[in-house]
Amino acid sequence: MSIKRKTLQLxxxxxxxxxxxxxxxxxxxxxxxxxGFLFERTLSKDMYYLWRVITPLYRPANPVFLTYSKxxxxxxxxxxxxxALDETAEHIASIMSxxxxxxxxxVRGPKEFLKHVGWMAGNTMLNFRVDxxxxxxxxxxxxQCIKILERLxxxxxxxxxxxxxxxxxxxxxxxxxxxxxRLQAWERENVERLGLAETVSGAVQIR
Amino acid sequence: xxxxxxxxxxxxxxxxxxxxxxxxxxNESGVPRQRVPWFDGMRPGSATxxxxxxxxxxxxxxxVGEPVQVTPPQLPEWLVALLSMPLPRLSTAFDPRTxxxxxxxxxxxxxxSAYQPTDQSVRTTAGTPVDDAGSLPDPxxxxxxxxQVWPAPDMPEWWPADINPRxxxxxxxxxxxxxxxxxxxxxxxxxxxxxxxxxxxGRDQSPGPSGAGMVRPPMSVPPTLSLSPAGHPxxxxxxxxxxxxxxxxQPRPVxxxxxxxxxxxxxxxxxxxxxxxxxRSNDALARMQLSANTRAASVPNVRGTVIAxxxxxxTFDRTPYPAYGASxxxxxxxxxxxxxxxxxxxNTYYRNNRLNLVDLHxxxxxxxxxxxxxMSDAYPEPLIPGAQYAQVVVQRxxxxxxxxxxxxxxxxxxxxxxxxxxxxxxxxxxIFGIRAHVEFGRRVEELNIPGIRDKGVEQSFSLGEAxxxxxxxxxxTDVVLRDREGIPIAVYDLKTGNAKLTPSRVREIRDALxxxxxxxxxxxxxxxxxxxx
Numbered sequence: 001m002s003i004k005r006k007t008l009q010l011x012x013x014x015x016x017x018x019x020x021x022x023x024x025x026x027x028x029x030x031x032x033x034x035x036g037f038l039f040e041r042t043l044s045k046d047m048y049y050l051w052r053v054i055t056p057l058y059r060p061a062n063p064v065f066l067t068y069s070k071x072x073x074x075x076x077x078x079x080x081x082x083x084a085l086d087e088t089a090e091h092i093a094s095i096m097s098x099x100x101x102x103x104x105x106x107v108r109g110p111k112e113f114l115k116h117v118g119w120m121a122g123n124t125m126l127n128f129r130v131d132x133x134x135x136x137x138x139x140x141x142x143x144q145c146i147k148i149l150e151r152l153x154x155x156x157x158x159x160x161x162x163x164x165x166x167x168x169x170x171x172x173x174x175x176x177x178x179x180x181x182r183l184q185a186w187e188r189e190n191v192e193r194l195g196l197a198e199t200v201s202g203a204v205q206i207r
Numbered sequence: 208x209x210x211x212x213x214x215x216x217x218x219x220x221x222x223x224x225x226x227x228x229x230x231x232x233x234n235e236s237g238v239p240r241q242r243v244p245w246f247d248g249m250r251p252g253s254a255t256x257x258x259x260x261x262x263x264x265x266x267x268x269x270x271v272g273e274p275v276q277v278t279p280p281q282l283p284e285w286l287v288a289l290l291s292m293p294l295p296r297l298s299t300a301f302d303p304r305t306x307x308x309x310x311x312x313x314x315x316x317x318x319x320s321a322y323q324p325t326d327q328s329v330r331t332t333a334g335t336p337v338d339d340a341g342s343l344p345d346p347x348x349x350x351x352x353x354x355q356v357w358p359a360p361d362m363p364e365w366w367p368a369d370i371n372p373r374x375x376x377x378x379x380x381x382x383x384x385x386x387x388x389x390x391x392x393x394x395x396x397x398x399x400x401x402x403x404x405x406x407x408x409g410r411d412q413s414p415g416p417s418g419a420g421m422v423r424p425p426m427s428v429p430p431t432l433s434l435s436p437a438g439h440p441x442x443x444x445x446x447x448x449x450x451x452x453x454x455x456x457q458p459r460p461v462x463x464x465x466x467x468x469x470x471x472x473x474x475x476x477x478x479x480x481x482x483x484x485x486x487r488s489n490d491a492l493a494r495m496q497l498s499a500n501t502r503a504a505s506v507p508n509v510r511g512t513v514i515a516x517x518x519x520x521x522t523f524d525r526t527p528y529p530a531y532g533a534s535x536x537x538x539x540x541x542x543x544x545x546x547x548x549x550x551x552x553x554n555t556y557y558r559n560n561r562l563n564l565v566d567l568h569x570x571x572x573x574x575x576x577x578x579x580x581x582m583s584d585a586y587p588e589p590l591i592p593g594a595q596y597a598q599v600v601v602q603r604x605x606x607x608x609x610x611x612x613x614x615x616x617x618x619x620x621x622x623x624x625x626x627x628x629x630x631x632x633x634x635x636x637x638i639f640g641i642r643a644h645v646e647f648g649r650r651v652e653e654l655n656i657p658g659i660r661d662k663g664v665e666q667s668f669s670l671g672e673a674x675x676x677x678x679x680x681x682x683x684t685d686v687v688l689r690d691r692e693g694i695p696i697a698v699y700d701l702k703t704g705n706a707k708l709t710p711s712r713v714r715e716i717r718d719a720l721x722x723x724x725x726x727x728x729x730x731x732x733x734x735x736x737x738x739x740x
Binding site: 038040041042043044049063064065066067069070071072076119120121122123124125126127128158160161 | 641644645648652661662665669670671672673674675676677678691692693694718721
C-alpha cells in the first residue's frame with residue numbers, strides 16, 4: 001500500500017462519511033459528482049499536495065481531472081513518511097474537517113456543482129463549456145445544453161473528447177434517448193474505473 | 208487638482224515654516240518679504256504633503272502677506288513677517304575640509320510642508336484657526352532640542368537677541384514617521400521644475416545640478432532647521448519619538464560600522480560635491496575616498512535586497528541573508544533591504560528615496576540621470592573615474608507580450624527568480640535543477656500571485672484539464688498564469704541548465720493545456736532572464 005493510500009486510510013477512520021476508493025478519500029454519497037481528497041506528488045521526495053477534489057462523473061473518460069478542485073495545502077507540502085504516520089493523519093484530518101469536508105458535503109449534485117463553478121461563468125475553455133452543457137442537461141435544461149454546444153467549435157476539442165461529445169450532440173437533437181444512455185454510460189464507466197461503486201447512492205438516473 | 212508636494216528632506220523629520228509665528232519673513236537685506244503663493248499650490252503649513260494622495264491641498268489664506276495677530280506681546284510687523292517666512296531644508300552634512308554645509312541643490316532647496324509645527328491656538332488675522340490638527344504631531348511628543356545641539360557658529364549674526372527660533376522649530380519633528388519602507392518610498396519627492404520660484408526660500412539663484420555642489424546657506428536661513436537624526440541623512444528613522452532623536456540635529460560622526468569605519472579621524476574622507484540621483488544603497492559612501500579596507504558598501508539586487516558587500520579594495524562578498532532577511536546576526540548594521548539599523552537607538556533608517564528598479568522591459572535604468580533634484584544633499588554622488596562599482600546582475604525580460612497581466616507577472620517571477628538565484632547560488636546538474644524548481648515554486652506559492660495562487664505552481668495538464676502529476680500523457684508545468692475566469696493565459700518554464708525550451712516541448716505544453724497559442728515563457732536561471740518561446 002502506498003504511503004498516500006495508507007495515510008488516507010488512517011484519515012478515513014477519523015472522518016465519518018468518507019470512504020477510501022483507490023487513491024481518493026471519497027465523501028459519501030456519490031451522486032454524479034465525485035467529491036473527496038487526494039494527495040498529489042511533488043518534485044520533492046515524500047512531499048505531497050493535498051487536493052480537495054470536485055469533478056463531475058457524467059463526462060467521458062474522467063481520470064479525476066482537477067480543474068474544479070482546490071489545492072488546500074497552499075504554499076506548503078505535506079510530508080508523508082512511514083514514521084509518525086498516525087500523527088500526520090491526525091493533523092491532516094484536522095485540516096480537512098470541518099471546513100473542507102463540510103463544503104464537499106454541500107456540493108452534492110449537478111445543481112450544487114453549477115454554483116461551485118459559478119465564478120468561472122466567463123470561461124471560454126471548450127472543456128468547461130462542455131461540462132456546463134452536460135450539467136444543464138442533467139438538470140433537465142436540454143435547451144440550454146443544446147444552446148451551449150451549438151456555439152462551441154467541437155472540432156477543436158481534444159480527440160478523446162471529440163469522439164464522445166460530437167455523437168452525443170448529434171443524438172441530442174435526433175435521438176434524445178440515445179443521448180441519455182450515452183451519458184449514463186460515461187458515468188458508469190467512471191464509477192467503475194475509479195472504484196466508486198460502493199459510494200454511489202442508488203442507481204445513476206438520467207432525467 | 209494641484210499636486211501636493213511630498214515631504215522632502217531627510218531622516219523623516221519635517222521642518223516646517225511657521226505660518227502663524229512671526230519673525231521669519233525677511234529677505235537677505237533684512238527687509239520684510241512679500242509673501243508669494245507657493246508654487247505647489249499649498250499653503251505653508253498644510254499637512255497635505257505627508258499624505259499627498261489623500262488630502263486636498265488647502266487654498267491660500269486670503270490674508271497671506273498680512274501680518275498675523277499674535278497676542279501678547281505684539282511683535283513688530285517686520286518680525287512677524289520674518290517668522291512667517293518659509294524655511295528651507297538644510298543639509299546636515301558638512302564638508303570636512305571646509306566645515307561648510309553641503310547643499311548641492313541649493314537653488315531648488317525649498318521649505319518643507321509636512322506639518323505645521325505651531326500652536327494651533329494661534330489664529331490668523333481673519334480669525335480662522337488653522338485646521339491642520341488632524342495631521343499634526345502631538346506637541347508633547349516632541350522635545351525642544353537643547354542649545355547644545357545647535358551649532359552656534361551658523362547662527363545669523365543679525366538675529367535679534369530676544370528671538371530664539373529653535374524653540375518652535377523643534378516642534379516640526381514628525382512624531383509619526385512612516386514605519387515601513389513602503390511608506391518611505393511613498394514619500395517620493397516630486398520633481399522640481401526649472402524656474403520654480405525660489406524667493407520663498409530665500410535662496411540665491413546659483414547654478415543647478417551642474418554647478419558647484421557646495422553652497423553656503425544664505426544668511427537669512429537659520430541653520431537650526433537641520434533636524435536630522437544621527438546616521439546617514441539618506442535614511443528615515445522607522446522609529447520616531449525616541450528621546451535620543453532630540454539631540455542629533457548637528458551632524459556628527461556616523462556610528463562605527465562596516466560602512467563608515469574610519470581608521471584615522473584626522474584624515475577625513477573627501478566628499479566630492481555633486482548631485483545624487485541614484486538611490487542605490489550607499490553609493491555615496493562607496494565613493495568616499497577613505498583609507499583602504501575601512502569601509503564597504505552594501506550591494507542590492509534589483510529589488511533592493513542586499514546580496515553582497517563591496518569593500519573599497521574591490522572585495523565582493525556575498526551576504527548570506529536568508530529569505531526575507533530573517534537573520535540579524537550578520538555583523539553588519541545594514542539590513543536585508545539595505546536600511547541601516549541603529550542598535551543603540553533601536554531605529555531603522557529608511558532611505559529617503561525609492562529603489563532604482565531595473566526596467567524589466569529590457570531597459571536598465573541604472574545610470575539614468577533623472578530630472579529629480581538630489582535626494583541626498585549630504586553625500587553628493589558624482590561619478591568618479593576609476594571608482595569601483597558593484598556589478599548587479601540585470602534581469603532581462605525578453606518576453607514582453609503586451610498583455611499587462613502577463614507582463615506584470617513575468618516581472619514578478621523574474622524578481623522571484625532573482626531571489627532564488629541569490630538563495631541557491633550557481634549550480635548545475637539534475638539535483639540542483641530540482642532544488643531550484645522547488646525553491647522557485649515555493650517562493651511563487653508564498654507570494655500568492657493573482658492568477659497563479661494555489662493551483663498555478665507545478666500543475667500538470669492533460670487534454671486541456673488540470674490533472675494529477677504522473678497521469679499518462681500529462682505535462683507538468685512550472686507556473687501557469689490564469690485570467691479571472693480561470694483560463695490559462697501564460698505558461699512559465701524554468702530552465703536551470705543550458706537546455707532550452709524546444710519547439711516540440713512548447714507544442715506539448717500547449718496541447719496539454721488545450722491552448723494552441725498560449726505564450727510559453729522560458730525563465731532562465733543562469734541569465735535571470737525571460738524568453739518568449
